[in-house]
Amino acid sequence: MLTGEALFVDDVHLDGMLHAAFVRSDYAHGILNGVDLSAALESPGVVAAYAARDLGDYWEPGPLLVPPPPIRKLEFHAATQVPLARDRVRHVGEPIAVVVARSRYEAEDAAALVEVDVDPLPPVSDLESGLAPDAPRIHEQLESNLAAHVIQEKGSWEAAREGAHRVIRRSFVYDRGASAPMENRGVVANWDARSRELTVWDTTQAPIPIRNGLAAMLGLPQSEVRVIAPFIGGGFGPKIMMFYPEEVLIPWISMRLGRPVKWIEDRQESFFATTQERGQVHEAEMALDEEGRILGVRDVFLCDTGAYNPYGLTIPINTQCTLLGPYRVPHYHTEFRMVFTNKPICTPVRGAGRQHGVFVMERLLDRAADELGIDRVEIRRRNYLTPDEFPHDHEIIYQDFAPLVYDSGNYAEAMDRAVEMIDYDGFEAGPGAEARSEGRHVGLGIVSYVEGTGVGPYEGARVGIEPGGRINLVTGVGTQGQGHFTSFAQIVAEQLGVTAADVEVVTGDTARFGWGTGTFASRGAVVAGNACHAAALAVRNKVLALAGSVLGAAEEDLELADGLVRVVGSGASISLGDLAARANPLRGSVTPGTEPGLEATAYFGPERGVTASGVHAMILEVDPETSRIDIHRYVVVHDCGRVINPMIVEGQIHGGVAHGIGNSYYEQLVFDEGAQLLNASFMDYLLPTATDVPHIETAHVETPSPLNPLGVKGVGEAGAIPVGALFAQALENAMGIEGLEINEMPLSPNRLFELVREARDRE
Amino acid sequence: MLLESEFRFDVPPEAVYDGLLDPEILAGALPGTHELVLTGEDRYEGEMEASVGPVTAARFNVLVELKDKVRPESFAMHVDGRGKAGFVQGVANVELEPLDGGTLMKYRADLQVGGRVASVGQRMLDSVGKTMSRHGLETVNRSLNERLAPAGVGTEALSSRAGGGVPATRRRRLPLYLVVAILLALALVLLL
Numbered sequence: 001m002l003t004g005e006a007l008f009v010d011d012v013h014l015d016g017m018l019h020a021a022f023v024r025s026d027y028a029h030g031i032l033n034g035v036d037l038s039a040a041l042e043s044p045g046v047v048a049a050y051a052a053r054d055l056g057d058y059w060e061p062g063p064l065l066v067p068p069p070p071i072r073k074l075e076f077h078a079a080t081q082v083p084l085a086r087d088r089v090r091h092v093g094e095p096i097a098v099v100v101a102r103s104r105y106e107a108e109d110a111a112a113l114v115e116v117d118v119d120p121l122p123p124v125s126d127l128e129s130g131l132a133p134d135a136p137r138i139h140e141q142l143e144s145n146l147a148a149h150v151i152q153e154k155g156s157w158e159a160a161r162e163g164a165h166r167v168i169r170r171s172f173v174y175d176r177g178a179s180a181p182m183e184n185r186g187v188v189a190n191w192d193a194r195s196r197e198l199t200v201w202d203t204t205q206a207p208i209p210i211r212n213g214l215a216a217m218l219g220l221p222q223s224e225v226r227v228i229a230p231f232i233g234g235g236f237g238p239k240i241m242m243f244y245p246e247e248v249l250i251p252w253i254s255m256r257l258g259r260p261v262k263w264i265e266d267r268q269e270s271f272f273a274t275t276q277e278r279g280q281v282h283e284a285e286m287a288l289d290e291e292g293r294i295l296g297v298r299d300v301f302l303c304d305t306g307a308y309n310p311y312g313l314t315i316p317i318n319t320q321c322t323l324l325g326p327y328r329v330p331h332y333h334t335e336f337r338m339v340f341t342n343k344p345i346c347t348p349v350r351g352a353g354r355q356h357g358v359f360v361m362e363r364l365l366d367r368a369a370d371e372l373g374i375d376r377v378e379i380r381r382r383n384y385l386t387p388d389e390f391p392h393d394h395e396i397i398y399q400d401f402a403p404l405v406y407d408s409g410n411y412a413e414a415m416d417r418a419v420e421m422i423d424y425d426g427f428e429a430g431p432g433a434e435a436r437s438e439g440r441h442v443g444l445g446i447v448s449y450v451e452g453t454g455v456g457p458y459e460g461a462r463v464g465i466e467p468g469g470r471i472n473l474v475t476g477v478g479t480q481g482q483g484h485f486t487s488f489a490q491i492v493a494e495q496l497g498v499t500a501a502d503v504e505v506v507t508g509d510t511a512r513f514g515w516g517t518g519t520f521a522s523r524g525a526v527v528a529g530n531a532c533h534a535a536a537l538a539v540r541n542k543v544l545a546l547a548g549s550v551l552g553a554a555e556e557d558l559e560l561a562d563g564l565v566r567v568v569g570s571g572a573s574i575s576l577g578d579l580a581a582r583a584n585p586l587r588g589s590v591t592p593g594t595e596p597g598l599e600a601t602a603y604f605g606p607e608r609g610v611t612a613s614g615v616h617a618m619i620l621e622v623d624p625e626t627s628r629i630d631i632h633r634y635v636v637v638h639d640c641g642r643v644i645n646p647m648i649v650e651g652q653i654h655g656g657v658a659h660g661i662g663n664s665y666y667e668q669l670v671f672d673e674g675a676q677l678l679n680a681s682f683m684d685y686l687l688p689t690a691t692d693v694p695h696i697e698t699a700h701v702e703t704p705s706p707l708n709p710l711g712v713k714g715v716g717e718a719g720a721i722p723v724g725a726l727f728a729q730a731l732e733n734a735m736g737i738e739g740l741e742i743n744e745m746p747l748s749p750n751r752l753f754e755l756v757r758e759a760r761d762r763e
Numbered sequence: 764m765l766l767e768s769e770f771r772f773d774v775p776p777e778a779v780y781d782g783l784l785d786p787e788i789l790a791g792a793l794p795g796t797h798e799l800v801l802t803g804e805d806r807y808e809g810e811m812e813a814s815v816g817p818v819t820a821a822r823f824n825v826l827v828e829l830k831d832k833v834r835p836e837s838f839a840m841h842v843d844g845r846g847k848a849g850f851v852q853g854v855a856n857v858e859l860e861p862l863d864g865g866t867l868m869k870y871r872a873d874l875q876v877g878g879r880v881a882s883v884g885q886r887m888l889d890s891v892g893k894t895m896s897r898h899g900l901e902t903v904n905r906s907l908n909e910r911l912a913p914a915g916v917g918t919e920a921l922s923s924r925a926g927g928g929v930p931a932t933r934r935r936r937l938p939l940y941l942v943v944a945i946l947l948a949l950a951l952v953l954l955l
Contacts, residue, residue: 027878
């Protein structure tokens with residue numbers, strides 16, 4: 001709920017604040033001969049303007065955020081984004097110059113006067129041709145456009161194929177979409193030379209790494225840089241610690257000019273300047289026995305990283321690892337080539353490569369079910385890992401550099417619940433048959449997935465009790481609407497015998513807490529949540545120890561409730577506030593070694609990620625004339641371990657499903673052969689609206705994770721991950737055309753219409 | 764963007780060929796042209812303006828080079844237009860065949876459009892491209908007809924206006940008395 005009280009970056013107004021506007025490339029690829037700022041500098045209100053050559057030593061390619069994991073024979077070529085293009089432009093929207101003026105209006109007007117001299121080069125817009133020997137080379141220091149080549153293997157695919165009753169082989173395409181947050185990116189920086197403090201308000205999911213990185217780049221001690229990630233209107237991945245050009249330049253400009261500087265991304269910029277995801281092309285095979293049991297899978301794919309690859313291999317490794325899903329796959333060959341293209345940079349967007357893996361696996365299983373004449377739910381049941389098979393080692397490496405070992409799960413139970421909720425068994429004879437008899441196209445889809453969540457390395461939290469009784473909780477992760485204030489407060493309140501409303505939560509301010517990594521990979525509740533739990537537990541122990549001596553009772557006889565510590569049975573009690581005051585004596589002496597206050601800091605770092613899972617099912621109707629869809633029912637059965645707050649879990653699932661629906665049937669970033677984006681506005685880039693997102697029925701299966709004290713697993717991305725696979729199955733089922741196979745995402749009414757027509761022509 | 768079409772001229776290929784290589788007439792074929800001057804052999808530079816959907820009155824500096832000239836059968840037009848709203852780049856191949864005393868022109872333009880014109884104007888690009896080329900060619904046809912027929916001073920100006928794309932070089936040649944008369948008429952209308 002928006003009440004207007006929260007501080008967003010654009011709400012920051014400082015005296016003497018200047019505004020920046022960026023000049024961006026119209027060309028997808030070209031030699032940058034020169035930038036003429038002279039006319040812009042003379043424009044009214046302009047204070048400064050910079051091109052790459054004006055940045056001096058500060059011009060440096062950004063950091064490689066995620067180094068490649070330790071996989072044997074891995075080939076990886078890094079090329080990270082630059083603050084301003086210097087000799088070459090590599091994607092449309094790449095920043096070339098920045099103009100700073102009294103107002104954004106004046107800055108934009110002046111930016112339009114910057115003369116940019118580019119000799120266009122042929123661009124790479126397509127993955128296959130990008131790897132051709134004669135393809136234009138995007139990074140002159142590299143031998144080709146190959147960014148990485150990785151093979152991971154378990155068992156022997158060859159052996160699985162030789163022993164197979166049937167081998168299914170298909171190609172799959174998953175194209176790009178935008179993260180499209182409600183609030184675009186923004187940065188305000190203020191260098192105060194007198195107090196020697198640089199304050200940066202930044203729409204980042206990871207304020208602490210940004211603080212550390214900016215300090216290093218600007219040559220400041222970390223203690224002189226404060227990064228605040230205030231309320232943020234949606235992160236979805238691209239607001240991770242990207243060190244975006246704007247994020248790196250605005251603080252530098254503020255220091256140079258000695259003035260506060262603001263830049264707020266506009267919606268059109270966001271389509272190019274904020275990272276995107278999904279472009280992959282798969283060639284996959286599945287070997288099965290007569291009963292539909294999976295013997296092995298082989299998947300070879302190309303993965304688009306865009307013009308640069310600062311986020312390393314996280315996306316394609318997630319694809320490799322998530323493909324296995326809840327299934328027993330004895331033999332697995334997975335191989336990818338990551339390709340540089342002249343498109344905006346790809347980094348994780350909610351799901352982060354997992355969608356693709358689920359799509360490939362679920363589609364192969366659907367085809368196997370068709371070809372072997374096995375019911376689609378039954379073929380999945382036959383292949384599920386059973387609860388006694390955990391921990392289950394898949395023998396490949398996950399994005400957290402740890403072996404992919406599933407910690408826990410109960411996949412058949414989730415499927416049973418979903419089957420019951422959507423009435424799978426009654427659908428064909430009931431609503432399905434009824435619709436067909438009326439000439440309507442109604443179909444049911446039902447798919448499974450797992451999601452590796454809650455990866456390390458670590459997060460921290462500090463819990464303290466003030467003399468007034470207020471409980472403070474501070475953690476380093478940023479928050480973008482996930483409900484951290486409620487969930488984290490609940491975790492602490494439970495340990496201290498107060499209500500969640502008594503706990504004041506602060507996140508995302510490096511001046512308040514300076515250790516941690518950030519909010520990503522569905523890890524907030526798992527990693528930061530368990531750190532909050534550990535800190536609360538430590539404070540609880542301090543409370544018990546002090547209260548025991550004050551009340552003259554054994555710790556075992558004490559209980560914490562209603563903001564008090566009570567001696568069970570006697571009625572003697574002391575409030576937490578009074579206890580906090582006593583914990584900070586101002587006269588007299590204490591026992592040597594005594595720490596003042598009721599405060600503790602704790603950290604949590606899991607040995608590896610935890611495995612969430614679920615089943616999505618839906619019934620949808622397709623209008624055969626327009627290919628418009630109407631989702632009649634949408635069911636999610638989800639296992640995120642122990643549920644901290646059902647409403648927040650459901651909210652995450654709802655948001656994820658909406659995102660998934662968009663990625664399946666509405667949203668697609670359309671590029672032409674020249675790598676020009678053709679739908680960079682909400683006039684043409686279609687987001688699902690409230691009327692397109694159905695009521696979502698949810699149920700929970702709880703298999704607590706053994707890898708953390710709270711037993712929780714992540715849920716932030718779960719809703720978005722299986723939706724493409726679900727749509728494909730439900731649409732095929734609804735259309736009921738023999739040759740209709742949906743092997744690509746996203747679709748649109750147009751594209752479905754074409755696929756249906758092609759299938760009918762073949763029939 | 765691929766623009767592929769045909770157009771019928773009333774005059775024979777030689778006249779069409781020569782006409783299209785004349786900067787004055789060529790300017791008419793590139794609608795929205797404010798200026799087009801011959802700056803070297805087969806090389807023209809100028810400025811044009813176009814509106815594509817939400818991108819209005821975008822100005823481009825245009826460089827046109829003619830290559831592979833085979834009079835009166837064919838030539839290729841290399842276009843490089845750049846402006847604040849993006850760019851247009853590519854080659855238009857033009858073929859001329861005699862047809863019933865006139866000329867059948869076949870053209871195929873393979874254009875890369877980039878920047879804001881492409882990213883927010885894409886929906887309208889195809890239809891704007893088609894409309895612009897048709898209007899342009901109609902203007903050229905009219906100019907060629909006029910050139911081959913004796914033309915009166917006033918009709919020349921009026922007919923180019925009607926064509927939509929007014930070559931600036933041509934407009935500048937309006938007799939001074941006519942300009943004064945039009946301005947006076949306008950002033951009167953406004954005052955009344």
